[in-house]
Amino acid sequence: MTCNCAENKSWKFxxxxxxxxxxxPTLEKYGDVxxxxxxxxxxxxxxxxxxxxxxxxxxxxxxxVKPAKVMGVVTFYTQFRTKxxxxxxxxLCQGTACHVNGSxxxxxxxxxxxxxxxxxxxxxxxxxxxxxxxxxxxxxxPVMMIGDKTYGNLTxxxxxxxxxxxxAEG
Amino acid sequence: xxxxxxxxxxxxxAGAAEIFNILxxxxxxxxVTGCIGMCYLEPIVNVDDRTFVRVxxxxxxxxxKFIRGEENGAEQYAIPQEDLDNLSVQHRxxxxxxxxxxxxxxxxxxxxxxxxxxxxxxxxxSPEDVIAEMKASGLGGRGGAGFSTGLKWSFARAExxxxxxxxxNADEGDPGAFMDRAxxxxxxxxxxxxxxIGAYAIGSDEVPIAMEGIVYVRxxxxxxIIRLEQALGQARERGxxxxxxxxxxxxxxxxxxxxxxxxxxxxxxxxxxxxxxxxGMPRLKPPFPAQKGYWKKPSNINNVETxxxxxxxxxxxxxxxxxxxxxxxxxxxxFALTGxxxxxxxxxxxxxxxxxxxxxxxxxxxKNGREFKAVQMGGPSGGxxxxxLIDTQIDYRTLAAxxxxxxxxxxxxxxxxxxMVDMARFFLDFTCKESCGKxxxxxxxxxRMLEILERICAGDGREGDIELLSDLAEQxxxxxxxxxxMTAPNPVLTTLRYFRNEYEDHIHNKKCTAHQCKPLLTxxxxxxxxxxxxxxxxxxxxxAIAGEVKKVHVIDMDKCTKCGKCSEVCRFGAVxxx
Ligand SMILES: Cc1cc2nc3c(=O)[nH]c(=O)nc-3n(C[C@H](O)[C@H](O)[C@H](O)COP(=O)(O)O)c2cc1C
Ligand code: SF4
Ligand code: SF4
Ligand code: SF4
Ligand code: FES
Numbered sequence: 001m002t003c004n005c006a007e008n009k010s011w012k013f014x015x016x017x018x019x020x021x022x023x024x025p026t027l028e029k030y031g032d033v034x035x036x037x038x039x040x041x042x043x044x045x046x047x048x049x050x051x052x053x054x055x056x057x058x059x060x061x062x063x064x065v066k067p068a069k070v071m072g073v074v075t076f077y078t079q080f081r082t083k084x085x086x087x088x089x090x091x092l093c094q095g096t097a098c099h100v101n102g103s104x105x106x107x108x109x110x111x112x113x114x115x116x117x118x119x120x121x122x123x124x125x126x127x128x129x130x131x132x133x134x135x136x137x138x139x140x141x142p143v144m145m146i147g148d149k150t151y152g153n154l155t156x157x158x159x160x161x162x163x164x165x166x167x168a169e170g
Numbered sequence: 171x172x173x174x175x176x177x178x179x180x181x182x183x184a185g186a187a188e189i190f191n192i193l194x195x196x197x198x199x200x201x202v203t204g205c206i207g208m209c210y211l212e213p214i215v216n217v218d219d220r221t222f223v224r225v226x227x228x229x230x231x232x233x234x235k236f237i238r239g240e241e242n243g244a245e246q247y248a249i250p251q252e253d254l255d256n257l258s259v260q261h262r263x264x265x266x267x268x269x270x271x272x273x274x275x276x277x278x279x280x281x282x283x284x285x286x287x288x289x290x291x292x293x294x295x296s297p298e299d300v301i302a303e304m305k306a307s308g309l310g311g312r313g314g315a316g317f318s319t320g321l322k323w324s325f326a327r328a329e330x331x332x333x334x335x336x337x338x339n340a341d342e343g344d345p346g347a348f349m350d351r352a353x354x355x356x357x358x359x360x361x362x363x364x365x366x367i368g369a370y371a372i373g374s375d376e377v378p379i380a381m382e383g384i385v386y387v388r389x390x391x392x393x394x395i396i397r398l399e400q401a402l403g404q405a406r407e408r409g410x411x412x413x414x415x416x417x418x419x420x421x422x423x424x425x426x427x428x429x430x431x432x433x434x435x436x437x438x439x440x441x442x443x444x445x446x447x448x449x450g451m452p453r454l455k456p457p458f459p460a461q462k463g464y465w466k467k468p469s470n471i472n473n474v475e476t477x478x479x480x481x482x483x484x485x486x487x488x489x490x491x492x493x494x495x496x497x498x499x500x501x502x503x504x505f506a507l508t509g510x511x512x513x514x515x516x517x518x519x520x521x522x523x524x525x526x527x528x529x530x531x532x533x534x535x536x537k538n539g540r541e542f543k544a545v546q547m548g549g550p551s552g553g554x555x556x557x558x559l560i561d562t563q564i565d566y567r568t569l570a571a572x573x574x575x576x577x578x579x580x581x582x583x584x585x586x587x588x589x590m591v592d593m594a595r596f597f598l599d600f601t602c603k604e605s606c607g608k609x610x611x612x613x614x615x616x617x618r619m620l621e622i623l624e625r626i627c628a629g630d631g632r633e634g635d636i637e638l639l640s641d642l643a644e645q646x647x648x649x650x651x652x653x654x655x656m657t658a659p660n661p662v663l664t665t666l667r668y669f670r671n672e673y674e675d676h677i678h679n680k681k682c683t684a685h686q687c688k689p690l691l692t693x694x695x696x697x698x699x700x701x702x703x704x705x706x707x708x709x710x711x712x713x714a715i716a717g718e719v720k721k722v723h724v725i726d727m728d729k730c731t732k733c734g735k736c737s738e739v740c741r742f743g744a745v746x747x748x
Binding site for chain 2: 094
């Protein structure tokens with residue numbers, strides 16, 4: 001495939017925060033390895049927090065696949081996001097054990113506290129919450145994860161208190 | 171003196187990292203272990219044969235004094251005898267080392283006969299011997315279906331080719347199950363050793379076959395990935411992975427692939443598609459993965475717990491494994507006990523025990539002294555087994571006869587506050603979100619079922635809904651390609667079978683006796699109990715509560731949005747929900 005996206009310096013991303021040079025080592029490493037699209041996307045999301053359409057198109061070009069294929073994969077897996085998230089991403093478990101132990105009430109409390117719906121960023125840019133389907137800590141249900149920290153045995157008050165503490169830290 | 175701190179994901183969530191640091195900072199050589207399975211007692215600290223539970227930072231300081239032989243108050247944190255007794259119902263094979271050894275140190279695994287089985291296989295057994303031993307053990311796949319592992323290996327072995335893959339399914343998608351996570355976090359070498367033996371059985375031949383191992387781990391398990399990565403490195407350093415394992419001419423290595431969040435990728439053909447970087451959509455079988463798997467090469471896929479049983483079987487012989495269990499189900503099974511159970515955690519019991527043995531014997535019955543109502547087994551593909559069947563024996567066939575399945579080992583316990591219609595709705599909501607969309611019956615049929623259930627839970631159930639649900643369920647079972655779609659109606663069918671009265675209550679009487687379906691509830695204030703504190707009126711978002719200070723308050727049901735706030739805030743139990 002003839003492609004000059006790497007050389008094409010005029011390739012502009014709508015999000016000025018995206019420094020594509022950071023992805024270069026990954027693209028170098030996996031560019032020719034069949035079946036590595038998901039791995040590259042995971043790395044890109046780790047770097048930039050989300051996968052906007054123009055970034056998807058760039059990755060498609062570099063890997064020599066159609067942009068539609070990249071979008072197909074991005075939209076298939078729940079891990080991938082096409083919108084940016086707040087500084088703290090809250091993963092709220094809605095798995096069976098957590099559901100039985102009242103996770104929908106926790107969601108209500110979080111939603112009221114943040115004033116946002118799932119996937120949105122709060123006005124102060126601090127939080128986004130996403131529902132997920134089991135964090136593997138079911139014995140401590142209901143559970144949520146923020147960054148790499150897991151919080152178990154949640155109550156509505158406890159969940160809100162944790163968010164307040166994080167918000168206070170900024 | 172050996173001092174250990176349980177640092178599985180569950181222990182860390184309960185605060186184990188802080189406890190570990192307190193001990194470390196005080197100069198105590200504490201060792202990390204995985205999850206012992208008593209998650210409800212976490213954080214757990216062991217000092218030689220003494221176990222301390224629910225360890226707070228204060229408790230840790232008392233334990234420090236105990237370690238130093240000073241006067242201390244550690245005794246109050248000692249594990250109660252009845253909790254120790256829970257372990258006696260269990261028989262640990264897959265979990266034998268979990269919570270005991272340091273998963274980050276290969277030497278501890280080796281000290282407990284680790285890698286002895288792999289070494290023996292490669293040095294002294296032919297691949298055919300290994301497969302014969304596996305067949306004799308009667309081990310069935312722990313991913314859910316229970317298919318004979320020995321037989322599966324023999325299929326992959328029989329295929330010709332220059333390259334084969336051995337894949338471990340660590341996708342653990344059933345929400346409410348965490349057995350595989352515990353094995354990887356707590357004893358990763360056990361999994362690695364099982365995979366080495368599998369690879370040898372499938373791929374060792376006179377004309378060398380390139381064997382490659384892949385562990386597909388779900389993205390939500392970061393700690394498992396870290397521990398496994400570490401363990402793989404240590405095994406490689408010691409020549410247990412890589413070229414010429416144990417100095418033989420057999421070579422094998424393993425890499426990790428992190429999933430990206432899709433339940434359907436637990437299905438083996440979808441998993442393979444995902445490994446190839448595609449959307450994880452199942453395809454028709456045959457060809458089976460053993461014939462055409464990853465990159466169209468012969469591939470063997472087993473679950474984590476399946477592999478974790480293999481080293482024990484090769485050390486002790488297939489017959490010893492087959493001596494445990496029942497006619498059709500051999501060995502042990504790990505269950506993740508969660509939900510309304512008093513003592514949530516992991517339990518590994520011999521097949522043939524009853525649900526009561528697990529839920530009451532290990533799980534300590536129901537939380538807060540409530541009534542046991544049902545247990546969901548097999549997750550979204552399984553079903554609810556009601557209280558009257560609690561003496562059901564745990565084996566593949568007996569469980570299937572109830573309409574549920576063994577599944578991968580999730581046991582979500584429910585009590586009288588769980589609404590079974592809501593549970594059915596919950597599972598269908600899950601499967602609808604996770605359907606890959608390939609088949610019309612799964613994609614649209616399940617959605618129609620979900621809509622009916624949502625309607626019933628919202629109080630708009632109609633005459634004929636139950637029949638409609640049953641009819642759709644049969645058609646979806648018949649018209650779906652993979653097990654995800656085929657089994658999606660199971661939670662509805664089992665709840666209809668055992669809890670039909672709850673459906674009828676919802677549809678005809680507009681009542682949810684478990685008080686879960688909000689639109690069906692009514693709120694009223696008991697004039698006898700109301701002190702007129704005004705709290706509920708101030709908190710009510712709909713301004714539906716009228717009353718003056720120190721006077722009985724009244725709810726106007728026309729204005730009430732049924733949010734439940736009033737019953738939550740009333741400190742006098744005056745709000746009656748029905
Ligand atoms: C929708 C769906 C999800 C599945 N999820 C898992 C899973 O998370 N883990 C697993 O080991 N098997 C899962 N399976 C079963 C696998 O397809 C496969 O049978 C299993 O990994 C084989 O290993 P075993 O023989 O050792 O059980 C799933 C099957 C289906 C249809
Ligand atoms: S049954 Fe459902 S999940 Fe399975 S292949 Fe068909 S649409 Fe996909
Ligand atoms: S909160 Fe309870 S006691 Fe207070 S006014 Fe309301 S119902 Fe009465
Ligand atoms: S349920 Fe909510 S809306 Fe209804 S009376 Fe109570 S607080 Fe008000
Ligand atoms: S169901 Fe919530 S952590 Fe598993």
